[in-house]
Amino acid sequence: ASIFAAVEMAPRDPILGLNEAYNADTRSNKVNLGVGVYYNDNGKIPLLAAVKAAEEARLKNAPPRGYQPIEGLGAYNTAVQNLLFGAGNALAEAGRLVTAEALGGTGALKIGADFLKRLSPEATVYISDPSWENHRALFESAGFKVENYPYYDAATRGVNFAGMKAALLSYAPGSIIVLHACCHNPTGADLSDAQWAEVVEACRERGLVPFLDMAYQGFAEGIDADAVAVRAFAASGLQFFISSSFSKSFSLYGERVGALTIITSGKEESGRVLSQLKRVIRTNYSNPPIHGGAIVAAVLSDAGLRAQWEEELAGMRDRIRAMRTGLVEKLKARNVAQDFSFVVGQRGMFSYTGLTAAQVDKLKDEYGIYAVSTGRICLAALNNQNIDYVADAIAKVV
Ligand code: PLP
Numbered sequence: 404a405s406i407f408a409a410v411e412m413a414p415r416d417p418i419l420g421l422n423e424a425y426n427a428d429t430r431s432n433k434v435n436l437g438v439g440v441y442y443n444d445n446g447k448i449p450l451l452a453a454v455k456a457a458e459e460a461r462l463k464n465a466p467p468r469g470y471q472p473i474e475g476l477g478a479y480n481t482a483v484q485n486l487l488f489g490a491g492n493a494l495a496e497a498g499r500l501v502t503a504e505a506l507g508g509t510g511a512l513k514i515g516a517d518f519l520k521r522l523s524p525e526a527t528v529y530i531s532d533p534s535w536e537n538h539r540a541l542f543e544s545a546g547f548k549v550e551n552y553p554y555y556d557a558a559t560r561g562v563n564f565a566g567m568k569a570a571l572l573s574y575a576p577g578s579i580i581v582l583h584a585c586c587h588n589p590t591g592a593d594l595s596d597a598q599w600a601e602v603v604e605a606c607r608e609r610g611l612v613p614f615l616d617m618a619y620q621g622f623a624e625g626i627d628a629d630a631v632a633v634r635a636f637a638a639s640g641l642q643f644f645i646s647s648s649f650s651k652s653f654s655l656y657g658e659r660v661g662a663l664t665i666i667t668s669g670k671e672e673s674g675r676v677l678s679q680l681k682r683v684i685r686t687n688y689s690n691p692p693i694h695g696g697a698i699v700a701a702v703l704s705d706a707g708l709r710a711q712w713e714e715e716l717a718g719m720r721d722r723i724r725a726m727r728t729g730l731v732e733k734l735k736a737r738n739v740a741q742d743f744s745f746v747v748g749q750r751g752m753f754s755y756t757g758l759t760a761a762q763v764d765k766l767k768d769e770y771g772i773y774a775v776s777t778g779r780i781c782l783a784a785l786n787n788q789n790i791d792y793v794a795d796a797i798a799k800v801v
Contacts, residue, residue: 417536418775425773433771434789436780439588441651441719441752444786449654449719453712457701461694471690473681475504475662479696482703483647483662486626487617487633494637498670501677503663503684504691508618508648509537511663515614515644516545517683518665519579526612528579529570531555533777535588535616538581552580555590555755560745562592568605576610584645585629586619586751589779593623593750599632603639613643621652621716622723623750642666649699651752652716658695719783723752726785733794741801752783762800770796 421437443449474480480502484495494500505511519526528542532551539549553566571580582602587593594602606613613636620629636643642665649660665680667673684690702708727747734743746754758766758778766772772793774780785793 421773421775424767428771428773430771432789432792434773434784434793436772436774436784436793438781438784439752440656440781441654441723441783442786443719444722444788446784446786446788448656449715451654451712451715453702453708453715454653454655454698456711457698457705457708461697461701466693466697468693471504471693471696473684473690474502474677475691476693476696476700478704479504479700480662482700484664486620486703487630487645487647487664488637489627489630489634492637494666498673499667501665501667501673501680503677503680504696505646505661505663506688506691507650507659507661508616508646509541509661510659510691511646511648511661512538512541512614512616513545514680514683514687515646515663515665516542516547517687518680519612519614519644520545520547521679521683523577523579523612526577526579527575528581529574530581531567531583531587533589534581534583535618538616542579542581547579554587555592557755557757560592560749560755560757562594562598564594564598564601568601571602571605571611572609574609574611577612578609579612579614580606581614581616582632584615584617584620584632585623586753588618588751589753589775589777590755591746591749591751591753592755594632596631596635599635602632603635603641606636606643607639607641613641615643615645617645618648619651619751620647621713622720622752625717625720626713637666642668649695653699653702653712654719655695655698658698659692660695660699723782726782726790727754729790730782730785730794733790734798737794737798739798739801746782752781754780754782756780758797758801765800766796769800772796 425435484500528547528549529552530538531554542549552570553563556563623629645664647662650656667676702712731743731746756778760776763774763776
């Protein structure tokens with residue numbers, strides 16, 4: 404018999420399954436709102452001009468393709484730290500930062516999880532209810548028990564903060580708390596600055612291990628404003644983890660550009676932590692690929708390219724906002740009784756619209772509009788060509 408005879412078919416990834424169904428749909432006016440990708444107003448994934456310029460300059464130099472250090476490019480890792488904490492920050496000054504280039508945000512989460520598993524094998528990992536669908540699987544595959552903490556409150560379309568805080572204060576010391584640093588995926592509901600301060604205090608009081616997932620820096624308000632949570636933890640003196648992703652903010656999805664940053668208590672500790680993190684990386688993929696990180700580092704370290712990138716990032720942010728207000732206004736104009744005004748206040752690419760699974764099915768079957776069965780839509784998949792059609796369809800199904 405084949406050695407694979409007992410292999411069972413794995414369950415389909417719900418979002419990739421949605422994409423397959425969308426691709427197979429022959430209707431010309433179909434719309435895919437299920438994706439987690441930023442599209443421009445022409446419905447295309449943009450290649451940012453700052454990225455293109457940095458790539459052209461890099462290829463012109465025909466750089467050799469030797470191995471990178473295990474932790475990646477130093478200039479890149481410093482640039483990541485500066486985005487997170489601001490240039491000239493006290494943590495770097497104090498030698499409290501360990502950063503390793505990683506294979507996207509996912510890769511950063513995974514090397515962080517593998518490192519944590521060696522550090523505290525018995526800890527429970529808590530993720531928000533709901534969370535990015537890969538959080539649970541990723542920490543489970545690192546060997547952890549994963550539970551949910553209360554987060555989304557469907558009644559208010561906001562955060563059940565009292566429930567979240569009470570839960571944090573009830574967890575065993577050493578528990579790992581995965582937090583969305585901004586632009587919560589899938590709900591679009593973020594904590595206020597004051598609530599973040601309370602989360603930091605709860606983590607300190609209970610001795611929890613915060614793991615901030617920063618996949619959308621710059622997509623809500625701006626680079627510094629979106630780092631409020633990161634900087635509140637930075638000011639606390641606690642040790643914590645951050646995964647960074649540049650998939651969205653640099654539109655570099657397939658290049659797999661991310662980083663893991665670990666905030667230690669001091670320089671000597673950082674040396675030991677980095678040495679162990681390097682073992683995790685070495686035994687997984689040895690060292691990261693060159694191109695994506697080199698491009699991000701080149702853009703961030705050149706004043707002109709950086710200004711251009713910030714402008715393009717602001718353009719993506721503003722377009723998503725315009726789609727939020729546009730959708731709400733268009734639904735109102737179609738006399739939809741249900742109040743959708745909350746969509747304007749949500750942050751990042753996503754919205755929990757409150758559309759039911761039955762309504763989502765109807766959108767797909769009758770209009771070729773694909774959304775996640777939870778009612779999550781990606782606002783960045785709307786554009787001036789499809790937004791009226793989508794508003795018409797939603798008005799008909801609600
Ligand atoms: N974390 C969150 C919250 C995300 O939404 C995503 C991507 O959708 C990721 C991590 C993974 O990012 P990457 O594509 O860089 O691995």
